[in-house]
Amino acid sequence: MNELARIDIDRTPLGVVARISGEIDISNVGAVKRKLTDAVTSAARGLVVDISGTTYLDSSGVYLLFDLHRALEGRQQRLCVVAPPTTPSTRVLLITGFDHIVPVTSTVEEAMEKVGARAPTAPA
């Protein structure tokens, strides 16, 4: 991955949260995909990708998320994308109809619920 984007992975017992800050285009989309795929352990219920801090996302980035969704589905795991309306990158998700296929939420908490993981503070 080049310096365009940074990914912070947060592994909780129930799900993985990946926060992407910076820009995603064809120059780094492959590296981003590898990093996200590697982040999901087989034990996790699913993956939350938080693009609140992603300042640029093009259609190759949307494809990456589609591919990720399909791959996870095959493993009985779920993907949820955090993209609040104020984030510029949310626009391209709506234009491509991504939100009709993969759940998109405004907060990480909502996304954790969608992937079936309970919030860490709630009793297990």
Place this chain on the structure above:
Amino acid sequence: MNAELDAFRSGYMAAFRSYLAGGGETGLESAYELGREAVAGELSLLELAGIHHEVLADILASAPKSDLERVARAGTDFFRESLSTFEMIQRGFGEAQETARLEQRHAAQLRGLADAALALNSTLSVDDMLALLGERACAIVGADRAAVRMAGDGGEGAARPVREGGRLVAPLIARGGRKLGLVELSGKREGEFTEDDESIVVQLAHMASVAIENARLYEHERDTALELQANLLPDGLPEIPGVEAERRYDAGGDGQVGGDWFDVIPLTGGRLGMAIGDVVGRGLPAAKMMGHLRPALRAYALEDDPPALVAEHMAEFVRTLDRDQMSTCIYAVLDPATGELRCANAGHPPPLVLAGDGHAAFLTGRPGLPLGVSTEHPYPEVRTTLAPGSTLLLYTDGLVEKRGEPLDVGLERFRQVVAGAPSRPLKKLCDHVLGALLHKERGDDVALLAVRVLPPDSGPLDFELAAVPGALAEIRRRLQAWLAHSGAADEEAYDIVLATCEAAANAVEHAYGPADAKFRVRARLEAGEVTVEVRDRGAWRDQRDPRRGRGLAVMRELMDDVSVNSDDEGTNVRLRRRLREG
């Protein structure tokens, strides 16, 4: 007014003043005593309410603006206390005279009347009072319908109460006997309107009349001052090449007129003078003072003196007015060609400079004294250079001050809001800042003047890059900067950049040709429409590739028009998007 009432009024005034001065519980006891005294002296509830209104109006008229809300609230408490004793004693009479049922009902009506008096007392708008009057009258006597009509609007002809044919009409009569209008009730829920109903509605109508008259006087003064102020502030801003300017004024929530003022003055050599100020105090006197200051400043500014000297002239001018009034003021001169800014500050909050990259910092430097304090002290001049794309924000304290909070906190909040706001176009920045900082309880008025130095016209954009994935980030940076200069709003710029990069990504991924393939990006702005062309030296291999189709769909969604043309030379994608008006 007879001597007894006069004496009671003075007593009421003294007790209320002492309560305001921090009497606390003892103060409220005196309100209770006044209530007893009123009953002993056979004052009617109406007379007590009338006296309260007069006393409160007197005190409000001379109270400092920062104290208005406290006085009004204290007035309500004090009045409630005096009414509570009044009501208890009234109820005592009732118990002796009426059957238990009637007494209970009447007591409830009196409570309703007392509540209505309080509500009317805390309302300042005539329209609200009329609505309140109808609503409360219905509730007190158990009627379904109320109509309140004002003289000149079908409300003439009622000099005395009427109770007949399922209707109850009570006149609204001002002090001095002038007929204001009438309140008419109908649809009594149980039986007919009684004598008690009539007496209580008449009392309510009397109370409302006093309140309505006061409110009308108040509204009249306020309208006069607002009109004066509207006439005194500039209608629009002059068009000055090389700058974009916006101004906002909000009269404030307490219904009074403030003394905020501002001006933008075209000077020789393409420069512009900018002024903002705040006359201490509110209401008609502040508006009048402002009416003196703005033209005076304009006259001094047109002499082309340096800002510090203009400030000195203004201090001298205010001294000659001999009005014992002060005003803060900033006067600044900007040369759009060089960005040079010279600024003198007479006790006003510091200007804020928003750089093109979103960084916001106050223009520091020791301010001089407010105008009207002294003519002995010179005004220091602060100089700086505003880079193209930078914005100077002048504002008044209403935007940054919150009661009970140090000024530093408010200034920092303002700075952060400006730094985090969408900055283009300037109009949007101003709307965002006001939207974020104007809170409802705010009484003070607010003025905001924003002036942006525009970069020199950069003309069309035209560059060539190697057709490699890493080139896309470079396109984004260059196109983003060009669009910002061309006046595109943030989200328009985002859309155009995204569409362009989708086209460029196609060129990179699917164009074939020599290893050192290049593509060319051109952008121009004509009559408010941006056209971007991305040209590569190859043909897109497979336009049916669903992924590329998706990129094209994104472009079509983001732009007004997309055309793709391939020939022997290569492929040219042309994207068009009309920019919204400024």
